[in-house]
Amino acid sequence: xxxxxARAEDFENKAEKKLSGWGLFGSKFEDAADLFDKSANxxxxxxxxxxxGSTYIKLANCNLKLESKHEAAQAYVxxxxxxxxxxxxxxxxxxDNAVNIFCEIxxxxxAARYLKEIAELYESEQNIEQAxxxxxxxxxxxxxxxxxxxxxxxxxxxxxxxxxxxxxQRSIEIYEDIARQSLSNNLLKYGVxxxxxxxxxxxxxxxxxxAITNALERYQDLDPxxxxxxxxxxxxxxxxxxxxxxxxxxxxxxxxxxxxxxLDSWKTTLLLRVKEKLKAKELEEDDLT
Amino acid sequence: MFGSKKSPLKVAKPSSVESWTNPFDSNDEGMDTKKYSxxxxxxxxxxxxxxxxxxxxxxxxxxxxxxxxxxxxxxxSANWNKYKNDFRDSGxxxxxxxxxxxxxxxxxAEETTNSVTNCLKIAENIREEATQTLVTLHQxxxxxxxxxxxxxxxxHDLTRGEKLLGSLGGLFSKTWKPKKTRAITxxxxxxxxxxRRKGNHLEQREKLGLTSAPKGQSKLRSPPQEPTNxxxxxxxxxxxxxxxxxxxxxxxxxxxxxxxxxxxEIERHNKALNHLYDDVDELNFRVIGANQRGxxxxxx
Numbered sequence: 001x002x003x004x005x006a007r008a009e010d011f012e013n014k015a016e017k018k019l020s021g022w023g024l025f026g027s028k029f030e031d032a033a034d035l036f037d038k039s040a041n042x043x044x045x046x047x048x049x050x051x052x053g054s055t056y057i058k059l060a061n062c063n064l065k066l067e068s069k070h071e072a073a074q075a076y077v078x079x080x081x082x083x084x085x086x087x088x089x090x091x092x093x094x095x096d097n098a099v100n101i102f103c104e105i106x107x108x109x110x111a112a113r114y115l116k117e118i119a120e121l122y123e124s125e126q127n128i129e130q131a132x133x134x135x136x137x138x139x140x141x142x143x144x145x146x147x148x149x150x151x152x153x154x155x156x157x158x159x160x161x162x163x164x165x166x167x168x169q170r171s172i173e174i175y176e177d178i179a180r181q182s183l184s185n186n187l188l189k190y191g192v193x194x195x196x197x198x199x200x201x202x203x204x205x206x207x208x209x210x211a212i213t214n215a216l217e218r219y220q221d222l223d224p225x226x227x228x229x230x231x232x233x234x235x236x237x238x239x240x241x242x243x244x245x246x247x248x249x250x251x252x253x254x255x256x257x258x259x260x261x262x263l264d265s266w267k268t269t270l271l272l273r274v275k276e277k278l279k280a281k282e283l284e285e286d287d288l289t
Numbered sequence: 290m291f292g293s294k295k296s297p298l299k300v301a302k303p304s305s306v307e308s309w310t311n312p313f314d315s316n317d318e319g320m321d322t323k324k325y326s327x328x329x330x331x332x333x334x335x336x337x338x339x340x341x342x343x344x345x346x347x348x349x350x351x352x353x354x355x356x357x358x359x360x361x362x363x364x365x366s367a368n369w370n371k372y373k374n375d376f377r378d379s380g381x382x383x384x385x386x387x388x389x390x391x392x393x394x395x396x397x398a399e400e401t402t403n404s405v406t407n408c409l410k411i412a413e414n415i416r417e418e419a420t421q422t423l424v425t426l427h428q429x430x431x432x433x434x435x436x437x438x439x440x441x442x443x444x445h446d447l448t449r450g451e452k453l454l455g456s457l458g459g460l461f462s463k464t465w466k467p468k469k470t471r472a473i474t475x476x477x478x479x480x481x482x483x484x485r486r487k488g489n490h491l492e493q494r495e496k497l498g499l500t501s502a503p504k505g506q507s508k509l510r511s512p513p514q515e516p517t518n519x520x521x522x523x524x525x526x527x528x529x530x531x532x533x534x535x536x537x538x539x540x541x542x543x544x545x546x547x548x549x550x551x552x553x554e555i556e557r558h559n560k561a562l563n564h565l566y567d568d569v570d571e572l573n574f575r576v577i578g579a580n581q582r583g584x585x586x587x588x589x
Contacts (some may be wrong), residue, residue: 147435149427149428149431183327187427187554188423188427189425190416190543190547191423195419205582228539260410261417
């Protein structure tokens, strides 16, 4: 380990010397870049992630001087991957730089990929608002490049987090849009009822029985097979329970569905919100009587 | 958890387990489900069970810690054990009273219902996984097409490079023509793409009235009234089994459709990959030729 560290520092010093000296036709930047690359690799072997990251940034700067933009962007990505282990903010900053360069040279699919990576970093840090922003950007880029599956994955993340942030209408629009797209594809049509269920749960959170009923009718028009599914029945029965302000029925309906298809944590969270509202209504009714 | 109202599905289990750990479990699965679930419990779940903690987020939690000694129809848990052994300990089936045999029939009916329900759960799980697999396959198809587009772009760039290499030789050098064995075709959609073509086939059949939408599970339809005698109880169980089997049939039909779609998509991928391989092979051949030309020029 110490051996790797010593070699890394040696390479870095040589590179710095090269940069401060004279070079013919920019060859000093080429030589320095080569040395910085070796130095960064040695730092990685020594598990000195911060130093490896900062060395990759120096490498990126050399590549920018040489007008090798693709290599510069890749160096920023390598720096980000090193910083990921120690400093998330630095990692995000490096990925942002990489994305900007990829956009400049027209590599939009690469830019989309790293925007998604930034979003994942924010998600791991529980910074949901920023995660949503970057997932949205990533989805946009993927759509421009017609990488629809990846775009939809990012959109689903946006919808999921938007619902958690109580931006239900936004979630509904995304899920309905994905369902609409999926219907015209033989491979994706089987997932439609899942998307419509998610949209329906978001509708329930809005606490508007008429809107829920209208949405269910719309979903039936969208996919005629939906009305025969357990997902449709779950939504319809919950809507009825909300309309009747019957917490018992609400619980029974959900338990019955969950006994067959266990609800994931996202659905559970949203349905608990619905139940809380329903209980509050019930208590209000009791107070009035 | 959310107040004092009693949860509607709080039905006692045949064993004396103090609470359940499935957040939404309907808790009316009789003895047999224990065979399936107990072995799968994690240590934390066991701990929760022994502590008598109710982990259901949708439950109101007033009744969670009551010990239960009777089942859905009021049979003793000791009786269930007797039925499990098929009366081996008490002289076999022939030596039982009519009442005992009726109770045994109810037990067997419930056991069958649980088995069918478990089959349905498994089929649902398979469907979830299959749906994910189809999405992944779709993504893979997109990636193959994109890779092929990139190969076609490389072909254009390489053609320009070959022209430059051809004109680099100088005045007296022999003109160089790149060797090409075949043209680069780029991505080919094999046949008429079934994925796009058949997308709304089901919807069209629906509108024609050829296929009825699978009827939803009718577990929640209101039963006529509480069954009183063993015969009625068995009938109720039979109805439950019919519903579950009907749902299972629909699910298996859907799974068949999924399997067919997976098969045809993988076939498409294989053909697309064959085309891609041919194009990449041709590109490789031309890159080798261009490198040789470059080396020759540098050697002069």
